[in-house]
Amino acid sequence: MVALYPEKLLTIISIDSMEESLVASFKKYGISGYTVIRARGEGASGIQADMTGFDANIMVKVVLPLERLQPLLESLERKIRKGHHLTVFVADVQVITPDKFTRSLR
Amino acid sequence: MVALYPEKLLTIISIDSMEESLVASFKKYGISGYTVIRARGEGASGIQADMTGFDANIMVKVVLPLERLQPLLESLERKIRKGHHLTVFVADVQVITPDKFTRSLR
Amino acid sequence: MVALYPEKLLTIISIDSMEESLVASFKKYGISGYTVIRARGEGASGIQADMTGFDANIMVKVVLPLERLQPLLESLERKIRKGHHLTVFVADVQVITPDKFTRSLR
Amino acid sequence: MGSLTNLLLPAVLFFALGFVARVIKSDLRFPPDLAKVLSIYLLMAIGLHGGYELAKADIMTAVNSIVWALVLGFTLPIIGYIALVLTRKVNPMDAAAISAHYGSVSAGTFLTAIAYLDSAGVSYETYPLIMLAVMESPAIIVGLLLAAKARMSLAARDDVVAAGDGTTAMSADDGNENDAHSMAALLRDAFTNGSVVVLIGSMIIGAISTPSGMEKLFPFIDDIFMGVLCLFLFDMGMVAARRIGDFRKVGLVLAAFGVLMPLLGGVVGAYVGFAILDFSVGGATLVAVLGASASYIAVPPAMRLAVPEANPSFYLTLSLGITFPFNVLVGIPLYHSLVQSMAMSG
Amino acid sequence: MGSLTNLLLPAVLFFALGFVARVIKSDLRFPPDLAKVLSIYLLMAIGLHGGYELAKADIMTAVNSIVWALVLGFTLPIIGYIALVLTRKVNPMDAAAISAHYGSVSAGTFLTAIAYLDSAGVSYETYPLIMLAVMESPAIIVGLLLAAKARMSLAARDDVVAAGDGTTAMSADDGNENDAHSMAALLRDAFTNGSVVVLIGSMIIGAISTPSGMEKLFPFIDDIFMGVLCLFLFDMGMVAARRIGDFRKVGLVLAAFGVLMPLLGGVVGAYVGFAILDFSVGGATLVAVLGASASYIAVPPAMRLAVPEANPSFYLTLSLGITFPFNVLVGIPLYHSLVQSMAMSG
Amino acid sequence: MGSLTNLLLPAVLFFALGFVARVIKSDLRFPPDLAKVLSIYLLMAIGLHGGYELAKADIMTAVNSIVWALVLGFTLPIIGYIALVLTRKVNPMDAAAISAHYGSVSAGTFLTAIAYLDSAGVSYETYPLIMLAVMESPAIIVGLLLAAKARMSLAARDDVVAAGDGTTAMSADDGNENDAHSMAALLRDAFTNGSVVVLIGSMIIGAISTPSGMEKLFPFIDDIFMGVLCLFLFDMGMVAARRIGDFRKVGLVLAAFGVLMPLLGGVVGAYVGFAILDFSVGGATLVAVLGASASYIAVPPAMRLAVPEANPSFYLTLSLGITFPFNVLVGIPLYHSLVQSMAMSG
């Protein structure tokens, strides 16, 4: 019987050129890792069709412990307030290796 | 402390040529946006290996308020009943900008 | 009113060359399908930048009934113990076609 | 030039290499978008070339070719459908979807045939190129009509069993909703299919461009053409090998259909090309190849959308795993010999 | 060579084909990475070529060209900004973001102009190539400065309304955090932009490589160039058609700006090229094209990051949907005629 | 032709440009699939060429080359392993994974060497090409065996500490499950590796194709070859620069290994090529390059799967960040001089 431990899964969708800034925030507020997926989409800021290589979105996934969530959300909220278009949502997940997600990147 | 508000996250996996029809449904039943990701996979309808550019899947993500979920699920169920292969699941998520998801596309 | 039934959503993130081995486990322990998405990322084993086609990650998604989860998690845990870098998490989802996920692949 | 020499064409050898790579379970993978890019290039190159030549062509023969391309495109799938239903191995939905593939054409097979003729020093007319463009789509329409017929008769049967369960009402509403998939939309899709647009568009550009402009394009569309075709067939060999693995799922009867149907189409095409359209041996061989080849680019996605009830493994395995390799390895030299013997006896 | 002949260049015809493909709702899609690869190739090819020629060029004229490229890059966006603010149709943020695009350049338009001149047998200097590289970035800086000014005046206004709500404190903290987006970082981004690196890097390589090494590259950078340009414009035609659909969102006044601004830029560029830099008709036409064209590669992502408050539909529709097609179809021959008449009257 | 001229080859300059682009933090990114496509093309082109030439070659020399390629492939990693273990800077797992890379080869380095020799007007035999194909895989096997040995001795140690914790039972069950990763499977993977299949397959096709068929391929495999190599090295320069950033993580001793090991391999290769296989200066230089170069395509994924305990940063930084640039910039002319001096003294 493999034990399961609760964590949070933070998902952020934005234009791909935001990646550098998002990763900088991640490293500042401390997370153990992140995953980036190329995406297309449509929303308030129009269509991002990924037709030319310069209109792509990214979807970023971060698994992290609850206590690391708030500072990161605050930094995302500041970016949104500045005008950046970020679609952000948080879900409950369970993991089998909780230690993995308490480390810090670099 | 950033407040979190509950929303639903609808995920649909299907062949990529269904995109046009899915987006048409989205716009008909009203959502604020969607995100499309290229995928491969295997299921009851065989393998979709994305080996040639014409056997790819897509994974579509929609964040939406609970009250918009049912009509969309009904439209998806009708497509499934017609024979289309859709893998559909719904999860609970929390967002920081609830207003964003009550708008309507176009 | 479309009825919703509970399932588990298992997500695995790893290097792309693990795909064959993961799919073999899936087929051994019985699942009805899986979806694979190309990804990049960073974690304890360094950066996987997908810059050259040989440093890509994959994110694999499997919807499955609770009773099929444990054997699969055990097999994943064994892989992790062997040294493979897998990021694994489980979430609760709801589906509209529960029968779809009790079948077995091939 | 015998059939063996065909097998020593680099393009055909690369097809075989791709096939072998999968059989020995190599981890070789081509990026999925590469096949798309290669086929855009190939269609553009033959289109430009063809248009350039066609500008000097005879309008009556061109119109005649188009008419006979339509005849082939509409007739072959109906023959295929009847044959398949008679086997009683597949349901009418599957029969409709499969036969649509055989009324359409495969640009990859056509290009291999051109490489074969070039290397054998056989000349050919450009009209078959227009026929290639014309034949991409009509079979889709026939497939849709056959499927609609099958669906209605199935629905009639179901109604007796499950009358009043609300399905009909819902379907109606759904038909409403999904105008994207309505018959009209699917017909539009058939004629605005990407391959058709690239091919016909390039033909027009080849025909109307200034000659000096075209000359600057020749190194791109001529010199590297054969190399790109090799890469494309290399990739297709891998795809075919993956599909032929599903041979067992398809069954022996269906597999036989995957060989007999192109033979039939080849004979009909050879006759149309040689006896009716009065083409040279080379030109008639190309028409035979059009008749024999089965689509694997335009038709599969159309059938997925429009006939979702049909099992994709059937038509993909047949067209990609059986008919395509059969034509590339065996069919092309065979159709050439056939037309040659027609020419001798004629 | 009249303006009609421009429309019969294969490259221009492929642009039109891409446009038509979208209009008739074809399912034709180019893989998104293809456009990127094609533009890397095109920049590399013209860079190598230009560098090879420039190695033999006159250093004074080169420096002069760079200075005037900077003048154009800094002046044109300011003119555009003032014009836009005067229309009162967009807010200052949008005006800043839009006008930055017009101070920068479009390599695709420049290459189409080269294809046009080549096909008309008009020779041209290589200096405009350096100007192309130089002009990619300065307008981004002007755009940022204009946006910063607009932001400050907006903030001043907001402060009166919502003083003390903590936003200012947070912004400060955020400015801190986001050094990635600070002004310095954005300037760095502007000058290390991928296109600039490929173009300038290839020019240097073309200038310093051993001649025997360069000779081996010519088939790659010369022979297939025109074909690759056709593919690129094919793709851009589809992109432009998708964007022109947003025409209504933009409104008539803005759309007019998308035609008048390149005309203004073209006239200024023609004057700089012909009267000031003393280039030939061909060379001055290229400078006119630099003045007239609007960036759609380097500037949009920079504006997205640095001026997130601006609406991307505005600047993308204008530069891709209106100005780019206008220049390719109408502008280039127009600027050529303009310079020709300058040459006659001069 | 001195070492400086090497640095003025366009291919080497593009490598440097890629490197610089990363150092100045340009946002230039090549689509990840581009590198894959370019290397498929490059392997196909040299394979076809080599096969075409080899068809005329001497079978005894070919067999001899293969034997010595195997000797190099099996010996070099063992030497590397012993050296690494003696440094006491890495554990045996890492030592096994790293040294496997040095027994294998880098096609990119080999091709740069060919560009260098071509440009210097030095001729070479085709046999080293077979050796390139042969040497891709054996080192993987040695790496696996060394890792298995290391794993057993580690397990023996652990058993004393943690006997009876069930791990052993589980591993057994797991070995069962993961036949995909069993030794047999990994050997199969090593020999059916994508690069090996493309290279050997193309060589066979080049050897058996009809000459008329091959002639149609030459523009594709010859004329644009150097341009594609430039693009490939441009990309590799960016990859190398990203990796060299991890230099600190690797430490000085390991970094020194990344320079000394290729020097050792180069000397051994030069000796094998010149003194044993009796090749010309050009041919022996290529064998030296085979000895000196470290794999970054076939071996890394094999080690990731088979030796997951090893730290990928170590072997990737060494082979991509240190040894590859060293060989391209300094090593190739050095090995050439070495063989030249052997030729003079011999």
Ligand SMILES: Nc1ncnc2c1ncn2[C@@H]1O[C@H](COP(=O)(O)O)[C@@H](O)[C@H]1O
């Ligand atoms: N309701 C939504 N569900 C899923 N993805 C969304 C949603 N809204 C926006 N997105 C994604 O977020 C990106 C930016 O959205 P927006 O800020 O609304 O322009 C879009 O391009 C979509 O990919």
Ligand SMILES: Nc1ncnc2c1ncn2[C@@H]1O[C@H](COP(=O)(O)O)[C@@H](O)[C@H]1O
């Ligand atoms: N149990 C599952 N978990 C995750 N993805 C699935 C599952 N079943 C099917 N899929 C995805 O949905 C696609 C269509 O599935 P199917 O309808 O079963 O043929 C497949 O190609 C997979 O990508």
Ligand SMILES: Nc1ncnc2c1ncn2[C@@H]1O[C@H](COP(=O)(O)O)[C@@H](O)[C@H]1O
């Ligand atoms: N906390 C995390 N959240 C999301 N993805 C992660 C996380 N940690 C690791 N990953 C992903 O898993 C891959 C392997 O991680 P690791 O085992 O930490 O090297 C990384 O390349 C990331 O794509």
Ligand code: NA
């Ligand atoms: Na046919």
Ligand code: NA
């Ligand atoms: Na401009």
Ligand code: NA
């Ligand atoms: Na080596």
